[in-house]
Amino acid sequence: MEANVVNxxxxxxxxxxxKGAIKxxxxxxxxxxxxxxxxxxxxxxxxxxxxxxxxxxxxxxxEGDEEFYYEGVKVYLNKAHGMYLIGMEVxxxxxxxxxxxxxxxxxxxxxxxxxxxxxV
Numbered sequence: 001m002e003a004n005v006v007n008x009x010x011x012x013x014x015x016x017x018x019k020g021a022i023k024x025x026x027x028x029x030x031x032x033x034x035x036x037x038x039x040x041x042x043x044x045x046x047x048x049x050x051x052x053x054x055x056x057x058x059x060x061x062x063e064g065d066e067e068f069y070y071e072g073v074k075v076y077l078n079k080a081h082g083m084y085l086i087g088m089e090v091x092x093x094x095x096x097x098x099x100x101x102x103x104x105x106x107x108x109x110x111x112x113x114x115x116x117x118x119x120v
Contacts, residue, residue, distance in 0.1 A: 013068040013075065014082050015042060020092040021101060022071045029073070034058055039067065039074035042090070043081040052084065054103050083107075 017025070025040060041059040044052045061067060061076050068075040077085070088105040 013070055014077065014086040015070075015075075015088045015090065017070055017073070018089065018091040020094070021090045022073060024092040024094075024101075025073050028058075032058065037061070039076045041076045042085065043078050044084045056090070056101055 037060050038058050039061065041055060041057055043055040045055055047053050059076060062078070064078050064080065065076045066079055066082075068077065084107055085105065086107065088103060088107070091102045091104065093099060093102050
C-alpha cells in the first residue's frame with residue numbers, strides 16, 4: 001500500500017479514503033481534465049441542519065492549506081479544519097438507496113439525515 005504523505009515527509013494525512021472513494025475521485029480527475037494546480041479540497045463550513053457542512057470539491061491551493069497525497073490524489077485541507085476532520089473516512093456509495101460521497105467522522109457529536117451536515 002502506498003504511503004500517505006504530506007509534502008514528501010512521513011507525516012500521515014489526517015483523513016482517509018476508501019478504495020471506492022479513490023476510484024471515483026480518480027475517475028472525476030480524468031473526466032474534468034484538471035491541471036496540476038488543482039487538488040481535492042476537503043473541509044468544513046458553517047451551516048446545514050446540524051451546524052456544519054462538509055466541503056468536498058476540486059480547487060486551487062489557498063493560503064493556510066496543507067497539501068497531502070492519498071493514493072495519487074492531491075488533497076488540500078485548511079489547517080483550521082483539521083480539528084474537525086482528523087480521523088475521518090470518506091467513502092463512495094453507489095447503490096439503489098444512495099449515491100455519492102459519505103463521511104464517517106469520529107469527531108461528529110451529531111449528524112443530519114442527509115449525511116453532509118454534522119455537529120461537534
